[in-house]
Amino acid sequence: MARKKIALIGSGMIGGTLAHLAGLKELGDIVLFDIADGIPQGKGLDIAESAPVEGFNAKLTGASDYAAIEGADVCIVTAGVARKPGMSRDDLLGINLKVMEQVGAGIKKYAPNAFVICITNPLDAMVWALQKFSGLPKNMVVGMAGVLDSARFRHFLSEEFNVSVQDVTAFVLGGHGDSMVPLARYSTVAGIPLTDLVKMGWVTKERLEEIIQRTRDGGAEIVGLLKTGSAYYAPAASAIEMAESYLKDKKRVLPCAAHLSGQYGVKDMYVGVPTVIGAGGVERVIEIDLNKAEEEAFQKSVGAVAGLCEACINIAPALK
């Protein structure tokens, strides 16, 4: 059986990490693409030279011509710019929307059958625009954010309780912005909801609220520390988990920015919700029951994403 082909569109900090992880996991042959000529070729060669040491088999190539992504099974998009301290993700919208237009055209021409995972920020608006620019089926274009935000929540909880990250589950819904919605009721330690752990005295409500706020600010915390850009190890690991679920038809239940066509009362928008990812792309959007406070928080987040989509339409009216 021929190896799968994975195209990484954008070969910066996340793109390079994606290539390394995809190689280590032998997900397929990897094409790194970037407009900065030399970067994708250099990173591809460097990672290929690590393969004999690590013992993985994958062909890595770098390119600055979209023809190189021809026939890709998966495209992971990180092309664009990242924020620096003092900026919000939304400040990236103008520049990155133009990048999505180019990327969408490239994917439409050379990889129309791919499963496309968008990472570029502001995530929910960019994946929405990328689907429209590329014209690919809505279930085959998805955004990565919920896996990352949930991983951050899991990490903070595992540290708080001094338990393995493996036994902590978490769901963060909504847009990938300041109004994201970490759900305490649906996040657990070995199946015990956080709301029960409060009753059991493991954590106070106030302390849990602090952890939830740290999760919401998780991206900014890293930006503040790095100063030169944003997080890349955890974002890359998160997208690889999604790609692997598609390539191996694992049918993982993962929170992703998925196209909604009426679910949760939302139409023609991408927002973070629980999904099933398998060989059919986004095979199912899971509609969980939300109480009044959760529903209000979710709709507030949806409103923020809607505002960003409007801003995109003002720049590129064809997106309407």
Ligand SMILES: NC(=O)C1=CN([C@@H]2O[C@H](COP(=O)(O)OP(=O)(O)OC[C@H]3O[C@@H](n4cnc5c(N)ncnc54)[C@H](O)[C@@H]3O)[C@@H](O)[C@H]2O)C=CC1
């Ligand atoms: N969805 C999420 O949870 C997360 C999203 N991000 C976002 O991911 C994006 C990438 O982040 P990094 O890899 O750290 O940035 P980076 O700056 O290291 O890499 C971006 C790459 O895109 C390339 N690029 C720019 N314009 C391009 C174009 N028109 N065509 C092809 N390539 C182009 C640049 O040359 C650069 O190599 C940013 O927008 C960042 O905000 C970052 C972390 C998490």
Ligand SMILES: O=C([O-])CC(=O)C(=O)O
């Ligand atoms: O915060 C940023 O700019 C990058 C990002 O989306 C994250 O790390 O969650």
